[in-house]
Amino acid sequence: MDKKQREYKIIESALDMFSRKGFYSTTVAQIAKSIGMSVGHFYNFFPSKNSLAKASITFVTKKLADELHKINELNISSKDKIHMFVLSYLDFLEKNPQMIDYFFKVYLANREMFSQDGDSGFELAKAFIDEIEILINSGIESKEFCKKDFYVSFSCITGILGGITFLNGEGVLNKDVNIYAKELSDSIVKALQ
């Protein structure tokens, strides 16, 4: 296993633990142990617990951005893109709840952590945000969506998905979150019109 793969393993385990117990309640020792690594060796991969948190954010948003990028490349209507993205997101949420939870738990909660030493957290999530922008603009160009302030449109997509994610985290939703897919994507599309 090469260094990069080990790094992923650490991130994946961290994502899982951070999302379950929170950033501050997860210790470096626990993370290291969870993948059978010594504390000292952990620090050969990440110079600090904080830097692991940052790398994890980038990792998650990169994954989401990749999914969305594939959809953006397709030659289909923007409405369908939204629909596919919702499906893809819910699927991701079902399979990797810890990644999404991590975003909520660690990123939203500890913004001060990410905004020190220059790079704002916004920066870390840039890849994903850029793809959202592409999606919105293509819809506006094709007249499917109405031109609005970017931040409003951004909120319509990520906010509605964020809402359902929050509820999922609360454990009140039906186990099969896919049943919400159609209503959700319809609502998002309407919101953008």
Place this chain on the structure above:
Amino acid sequence: MDKKQREYKIIESALDMFSRKGFYSTTVAQIAKSIGMSVGHFYNFFPSKNSLAKASITFVTKKLADELHKINELNISSKDKIHMFVLSYLDFLEKNPQMIDYFFKVYLANREMFSQDGDSGFELAKAFIDEIEILINSGIESKEFCKKDFYVSFSCITGILGGITFLNGEGVLNKDVNIYAKELSDSIVKALQ
């Protein structure tokens, strides 16, 4: 100043500090000091730091619930209610950013904290959630909104507002958040239709 008032003072200061520095980076000593109270005395009001966090959530959602309750009582269309709620929320966000930030920072991030000893965080926010439900149902009854799964409708309202709140926290929005009001409420209304 009676006991209840003191309690509010603690909550208000905690809200401010938690939202700025996060829950784990704010110490009980700091909170106590900020209102000129001794650490020991603090524990006469709240049995633990955790319980203060819970009381603070209830405090914030109660405030939001009250605002929404007033709007729900009015004899106007649901669409107008949404519009008024958005205005009211943005106003609240502008005047009490720490309260909203608190919700994001502490509640979302530390759900494990709230879900121990029985009461889920959802429980704590019940008053607010109930009012949202009333708002949605009245709209469905008046045929202004389309009947959807409650959780989807809930996500449309709180998610979109949550999205703009997130962006506000990132510091990317125009200082006067009210300029987003109309587009936001229009989007929400459409999403609910």
Place this chain on the structure above:
Amino acid sequence: MDKKQREYKIIESALDMFSRKGFYSTTVAQIAKSIGMSVGHFYNFFPSKNSLAKASITFVTKKLADELHKINELNISSKDKIHMFVLSYLDFLEKNPQMIDYFFKVYLANREMFSQDGDSGFELAKAFIDEIEILINSGIESKEFCKKDFYVSFSCITGILGGITFLNGEGVLNKDVNIYAKELSDSIVKALQ
């Protein structure tokens, strides 16, 4: 026991332990334990292990300075003052070897530690150095000593005493260091002439 007295107790114990085991090999926990105090409480007295080291230097040099000050005030020849100072120093060395050892071990060895945040170690020992200067100048004025570069004269006094202290630390001297007193003070006086 008031706060100041507790501080002294910490310093005295630290002086003892630092001088026996060195600064880096003595832990805060050990110091705290040695005086029956918890680690946490230690930090109510000194904000850091480093600051304790600094306070200890000041403590020791202040003691030495006080001794020398008393001698400087006497209406006797400078030669006699040197003699008295040597006696007083050897007595101090015999009764408080840890204080002198501390100076050697921690101060000389970790100058980088003391020179950060502005105050050079030299500054910390100022009281003592000033008294040495007074002693030298009074001897020059009374023509008992020859005028030399201050630093050379300073080295003659403190160096020779330092030398014997070093040897004492090596454990090669006779237990009763006072037997060296006369030869030492004669040598110092001659060196200054």
Place this chain on the structure above:
Amino acid sequence: MDKKQREYKIIESALDMFSRKGFYSTTVAQIAKSIGMSVGHFYNFFPSKNSLAKASITFVTKKLADELHKINELNISSKDKIHMFVLSYLDFLEKNPQMIDYFFKVYLANREMFSQDGDSGFELAKAFIDEIEILINSGIESKEFCKKDFYVSFSCITGILGGITFLNGEGVLNKDVNIYAKELSDSIVKALQ
């Protein structure tokens, strides 16, 4: 480069780093890196960081002893030998401050380090001490110096030089330390008389 030469290279670099940052603040990894050697390989030369410290002490005192040995061999008065030794020492101090600093910083400060496993530090510096003894005894024989307890005479020479070295380390002396040479050697000679 043969093994012995590598060893010297390690010692020289260690001397430099230890003297600048102290023994405990210099890591084996840093020393190894500074001479382009791997950590593991370092341990093929020295079985421990401690043993490097010891070898370094021997290295430095051997150098000083060699200088002094040459002077002791000369057919000149003891007074002149002292004078030459002071010049030689100050020159050494100017050119190799790290070596002298090392003695102060590491040896004096961490005597406990050197005195474990039998050999006292005094032992390590034996070659140098022996030469000092020869110098003193030759002066006593030629009646230039007065017979005193060896340790007192030893303190007069090494103490006064130690004093000026301390001040040099404090950065208070004139850059050209040679200007103190005459006064220093005169003082030492007088102290020995």
Place this chain on the structure above:
DNA sequence: CATGAATGAGTGTTCATTCAT
């Protein structure tokens, strides 16, 4: 009611040393 001294378990991080390659 009110104080703040006191506790001590717990945290992130470091680093001498080992050893498989």
Place this chain on the structure above:
DNA sequence: GATGAATGAACACTCATTCAT
């Protein structure tokens, strides 16, 4: 010979909580 990945004990420092006064 030479590497550097890997270990894990150890450390300075923090902070929620308690309790004597």
